[in-house]
Amino acid sequence: MAATSVVVLDRGNNTTCTINLHGATVVSWRVNNQEQLFVSKQAVFDGKKAIRGGIPFVFPQFGPWTFGPQHGFARIVRWNLEKAPERLASGDVEAIFSIMDTDFTRSMWNYQFRLTYRLILREKELHFNIAVFNPNKELTFSFNMLLHTYFKVPDVRRCQITGLQGCTFVDKTRDGAVYQEARDIVTIGEWTDRVYQNTPQEHIITNVVSGRKMRIQKYNFPDTVLWNPWADQAKGMADFGDDEYPNMVCVESGHVSSPVILIPGTAFEASQILQVM
Numbered sequence: 001m002a003a004t005s006v007v008v009l010d011r012g013n014n015t016t017c018t019i020n021l022h023g024a025t026v027v028s029w030r031v032n033n034q035e036q037l038f039v040s041k042q043a044v045f046d047g048k049k050a051i052r053g054g055i056p057f058v059f060p061q062f063g064p065w066t067f068g069p070q071h072g073f074a075r076i077v078r079w080n081l082e083k084a085p086e087r088l089a090s091g092d093v094e095a096i097f098s099i100m101d102t103d104f105t106r107s108m109w110n111y112q113f114r115l116t117y118r119l120i121l122r123e124k125e126l127h128f129n130i131a132v133f134n135p136n137k138e139l140t141f142s143f144n145m146l147l148h149t150y151f152k153v154p155d156v157r158r159c160q161i162t163g164l165q166g167c168t169f170v171d172k173t174r175d176g177a178v179y180q181e182a183r184d185i186v187t188i189g190e191w192t193d194r195v196y197q198n199t200p201q202e203h204i205i206t207n208v209v210s211g212r213k214m215r216i217q218k219y220n221f222p223d224t225v226l227w228n229p230w231a232d233q234a235k236g237m238a239d240f241g242d243d244e245y246p247n248m249v250c251v252e253s254g255h256v257s258s259p260v261i262l263i264p265g266t267a268f269e270a271s272q273i274l275q276v277m
């Protein structure tokens with residue numbers, strides 16, 4: 001069996017979305033033949049390591065983890081294809097992916113769970129609907145979740161990001177010091193690793209591929225992580241080219257600064273819409 005395998009949603013007009021079952025990582029989103037996501041040339045596809053780029057799925061932990069790998073296990077396990085790509089009456093294409101607990105996941109996180117991930121590819125949009133169910137009889141569990149989206153950009157220094165003004169953020173490049181964002185438009189010109197809290201439902205990033213704008217809409221994802229490793233940090237990552245940092249920006253919708261607490265028999269739902277404007 002191949003170490004990794006992919007599922008393609010094809011809407012026609014050279015508009016496609018490719019999902020690698022390793023981590024249910026979205027590894028490509030093309031709109032009219034234009035790639036919107038960054039994947040490193042050094043990315044490793046060995047069915048073990050997390051894929052460097054696209055949209056890795058972070059769950060049940062964000063960041064370093066005492067009981068397992070950084071950013072949890074969802075991005076390094078093979079997902080099931082619950083529903084193969086199917087064209088809807090609207091012409092949009094849908095596919096559903098899922099994981100549930102295994103011996104491997106229980107060795108780090110000893111709960112039964114079920115996670116479904118539904119993707120819908122529209123003309124200029126990609127929709128993500130996520131549901132986590134707690135089937136345990138008595139155990140409440142808590143988790144973080146985040147869509148670690150790597151946007152492809154011609155030059156990150158020219159991107160402007162809206163929707164962060166007034167938000168409190170934890171700056172991981174300054175030992176987790178907490179600040180408040182003063183700027184209505186945020187730009188990036190150095191190593192950036194920030195967890196913005198209680199952000200609004202919408203962000204716009206300017207100057208993505210072909211000078212267009214990207215709209216991010218999120219529901220039940222209170223936080224937004226902004227990340228670019230810049231030159232020095234890039235050198236420290238084996239699966240990221242030294243000169244690639246100008247061509248990506250991670251703007252990540254998540255529930256990370258506080259955990260989701262899920263009591264038995266209930267579900268948590270969250271969603272995101274990406275739109276090329």
Ligand SMILES: O=P(O)(O)OC[C@H]1O[C@@H](O)[C@H](O)[C@@H](O)[C@@H]1O
Pocket residue numbers: 050070071148172193194225227252
């Ligand atoms: O190298 P990883 O595990 O994919 O993580 C990449 C980055 O992911 C970001 O979301 C984190 O805020 C960063 O701290 C981290 O460096």
